[in-house]
Amino acid sequence: MQQQVSVITLGSADLSRSRRFYGEGFGWAPVFENEEIAFYQMNGFVLGCFLTPSLEADMNRLSVPAPGAYAFAHNVARQEEVAPLMERLVAAGGTMLRPADAPVHGGFRGYVADPDGHAWEVAWNPAWAIDDEGHVTFGV
Amino acid sequence: MQQQVSVITLGSADLSRSRRFYGEGFGWAPVFENEEIAFYQMNGFVLGCFLTPSLEADMNRLSVPAPGAYAFAHNVARQEEVAPLMERLVAAGGTMLRPADAPVHGGFRGYVADPDGHAWEVAWNPAWAIDDEGHVTFGV
Numbered sequence: 077m078q079q080q081v082s083v084i085t086l087g088s089a090d091l092s093r094s095r096r097f098y099g100e101g102f103g104w105a106p107v108f109e110n111e112e113i114a115f116y117q118m119n120g121f122v123l124g125c126f127l128t129p130s131l132e133a134d135m136n137r138l139s140v141p142a143p144g145a146y147a148f149a150h151n152v153a154r155q156e157e158v159a160p161l162m163e164r165l166v167a168a169g170g171t172m173l174r175p176a177d178a179p180v181h182g183g184f185r186g187y188v189a190d191p192d193g194h195a196w197e198v199a200w201n202p203a204w205a206i207d208d209e210g211h212v213t214f215g216v
Numbered sequence: 217m218q219q220q221v222s223v224i225t226l227g228s229a230d231l232s233r234s235r236r237f238y239g240e241g242f243g244w245a246p247v248f249e250n251e252e253i254a255f256y257q258m259n260g261f262v263l264g265c266f267l268t269p270s271l272e273a274d275m276n277r278l279s280v281p282a283p284g285a286y287a288f289a290h291n292v293a294r295q296e297e298v299a300p301l302m303e304r305l306v307a308a309g310g311t312m313l314r315p316a317d318a319p320v321h322g323g324f325r326g327y328v329a330d331p332d333g334h335a336w337e338v339a340w341n342p343a344w345a346i347d348d349e350g351h352v353t354f355g356v
Contacts, residue, residue: 078350079244080259080291080346081289081290082289082344083337084221084224085337087284104219108356115354119219119261120258120259120350120352122352123219131285131286131287134314134327134337135327136313136327137283137329137335140284140285144283144284144286144334145226145227145284145332146226146271146284147271148225149221149223149224150221151220173276187275187276195275197223197274199222199223201222204262209260210219211260212262214248214255
């Protein structure tokens with residue numbers, strides 16, 4: 077069995093709002109979009125922003141609370157990139173959860189929630205390699 | 217800006233329970249673990265199971281509900297692999313959300329929640345390529 081995730085699907089109440097956050101905040105462009113979903117080709121998998129009622133219907137789990145106990149991280153190559161990216165995410169409709177600081181395990185990170193409340197960590201972790209295609213490898 | 221996610225971090229109330237689900241269900245082995253977190257090297261990023269109170273403290277967002285409006289997908293190469301994998305996930309402590317069937321957009325899929333309620337879609341989507349390293353490419 078491949079240790080593989082194919083898709084992260086995030087519920088969205090308003091796709092134009094989500095596209096602004098991921099487009100103007102992270103600078104990401106969708107590879108496909110319609111009135112119900114936007115897909116982004118990522119580093120070895122696909123990220124989808126899907127209207128929450130459609131996602132709920134698809135996974136047969138209605139009235140899910142948002143957000144939940146999870147977070148996604150986007151790592152950057154240099155510590156100095158963390159705070160400016162977090163500022164762009166807030167300017168693009170995000171909400172600051174934790175301004176960037178240094179955790180006890182090393183590195184530097186903060187958290188911003190997207191417009192639907194999904195938590196994004198922006199982190200600099202010099203022990204984890206990121207190759208030119210964006211593939212990230214665990215390290216200590 | 218790379219279109220890149222570095223980490224998916226899932227809150228876990230019981231790491232041994234999570235390790236059983238991801239180990240016996242998906243067949244995945246951690247690359248690192250301690251009493252607070254288990255990391256899995258995935259297809260270009262890292263999956264972490266992190267004790268929920270620790271995750272809440274790290275992201276400065278307390279008492280998050282679980283689950284939320286999101287899902288992760290694991291795609292398989294053949295339609296016939298979907299149902300047996302879902303059965304293994306349930307046997308390893310998961311909860312069936314939606315037995316596998318064919319959505320209108322094509323393919324074949326069902327959903328199982330992990331022991332903390334995080335939703336996993338198991339899908340066969342012949343339009344999306346999966347290479348030998350597990351990297352998944354969007355297609356129509």
